[in-house]
Amino acid sequence: MDDGSSPSFTGIKKTLLITTPLILFVKSCYIFYNIYMKKRFIHFFITVIMAIVMFSVTALKSRGNIIQIESLDYSDNHYNSLLKKCVESKNRMLKHERLEKYTAPVIYRYTLKPYEDIWTIIAKTSLNIDTIATLNRIDFIGMIKEGVTVYLPDTLGLFFDLTSTNKDALSEKYNVKEENILIIDDPINTEQKLYFAPEVELSFLERSFLKGVVFHSPLMGIESSKFGNRVDPFINEIAFHGGVDIAAEEGKSVRASRHGKVIFAGKSNGYGNLVIIQHELGYYTLYGHLKEIKVEKGELVETGQEIGTVGSSGRSTGPHLHFEIRRYNKKLNPDDIPFLLQHK
Structure with missing residues (x-):
């Protein structure tokens, strides 16, 4: 009995015979494609990761125009580049020569190692105090010491905040073309x-303030409390101490650390009897907890x-001098002045 099902079944078999190899081929292509693309993706992924790593390393070595120096010796190519340019710049200054046109200096970055200070950098690079101090905005050369990171330009000269001066004033003061x-x-x-301002220098007085040689010890005694964070004896909590304390017997003479004008002499809250002296170039010295004030x-x-x-x-907890040095409104660490307070 023919119910019409046989031809349909035969058709299905034929269809399967034709489509199955096609499906297997397509599936094989798909699998191959996936494997190929995965390999390409893995290759692409590895390439991206390597690029990121290389970029990160480069960023650490040179952030913007800043190049990292690892060591101040000839094994460091960046150091060699800095030294070469600094020697050329220093020689021009010694010969009183100037370039017709200057370009922006390349800036390097270096972190001082044990036993290194500003004199190490000067000896190793041919830079001078003026250049290092103005770029890094230090107030005393003693601030540059082990562990401190400094910025070093490959051309000697002076750096100024845009808000503190203008090109006309700098051109006139240092005899540099405005351009x-x-x-x-x-x-x-x-x-x-x-x-x-390329290849110009600070005045003798400005450099003397940087060296700290203009200041003298206000009192012979023992430094009983340093500048910086300490445990406040009154509240028993960490608090900033903006000067140094020099312990000495009551009534001992306190002397002006440098000549200047007395701008305050009287009582001042926590300072007690206080004298403030104004000096050149925005510097001030403060003398607190006095028993007697002998100036007006x-x-x-x-x-x-x-x-x-x-x-x-x-x-105050006992007889001592609280001594501060400030520049404008910034409190400076007197211990950054070599030998100023190293006495008994």
């Missing part, structure tokens, strides 16, 4: 810019002149 006073990126604060506001004093005596007035 050679360059505006560069600030390596410390990338959102700011700096003026660069407006008086001009000489270096070493007695201005008061050791006491314990104000917020």
Whole structure:
């Protein structure tokens, strides 16, 4: 009995015979394609990872225009490049020669190793105090010591905040063509810019302040508390101490660390009896917790002149001098001045 099912079944078999190899072929192609693409993807992925790693290493070595120096010796190619350019720049200054046109200096970065200081950098690079200090905005050369990261340009000169001066003033003061006073990126604060006056120097007085040689010890005694964070004896918590304390017997003479003008002489909250002396270039010295004040506001004093005596007035735990050095509103560490307070 023919129910019409046989022809349909035969058709299905024929269809399967034709389509199955095709399906297997397509599936094989798909599998091969996937394997191939996966290999390509893996290759692509590895390439991307390597690119990221290389970029990261490069970024660490050279962030923007800043190039990392690992060691101040000839095994470091970046150091060699810096030294070559600095020697050329120094020689021009010694010969009183100048380039017709200057370009922005290349900036290098270096972290000082044990037993290194600013004199190490000067000896190894031919840079000078003026260049290093103005680019890194240090107030005393003692601030550059082991563990500190400094920025080093490959051309000697002076760096200035854009808000502190202008090209006209710099051109006139340092006898530099206005077009050679360059505006560069600030390596410390990338959102700011700096003026660069190439191959010029600070005055003798400005350099003397940087060296700290203009200041003298206000008191012979023992440094009982240092600058920086410490446990406040009154609240028993960590608090910033903006000067140094020099312990000495009550009534001992306190002397002006440098000549200047007395701008304050009187009582001042925690400082007790306080004297503030204004010096050149925005520097001030403060003398707190005095027993007696022996100068008056407006008086001009000489270096070493007695201005008061050791006491314990104000917020004090015993007889001592609280001594501060400031530049404008910034409190500086007197211990950064070599030998100033190293006495007994």
